[in-house]
Amino acid sequence: MSAALWPVTRRIAQTLDTTNGTDPHEIAMRLLKVTEEAGEAAAAYIGMTGQNPRKGTTHTRRDVADELCDVIIAAAVALHAMTPAPPAVLEAKLHAAARRLHPRPLP
DSSP: OOTTHHHHHHHHHHHHHHHHOOSHHHHHHHHHHHHHHHHHHHHHHHHHHTOOTTTOOOOOHHHHHHHHHHHHHHHHHHHHTTOSOHHHHHHHHHHHHHHHHOOSOOO
16 A cells, blocks of 8 residues: 555644534535545446447546546545554455455465
8 A cells, every 4th residue: 555645634624623613514525525436436447338328438447447546545535533552453354355255365
């Protein structure tokens, strides 16, 4: 994972905290931003596959990758509002997901 992810998203979250506050509505908006970005990733994938015959192929794999990065950034920013230790929370979740795929210890 990018070493810059957590310091940069912390700065983004702090800017949002200062500008917009931290009330429940603002936190909901940060969560909704994750959904918005996921929708944009899905739309880019549809455009990449040419699924919409009226539009044809409108996006590339790079466009989809860029949108997925936006999802990750938005989720990381939102995670700052949920816990004082977002890197540790993600790390624990990542290892839990890996254990579900490989329940036996890997060599």
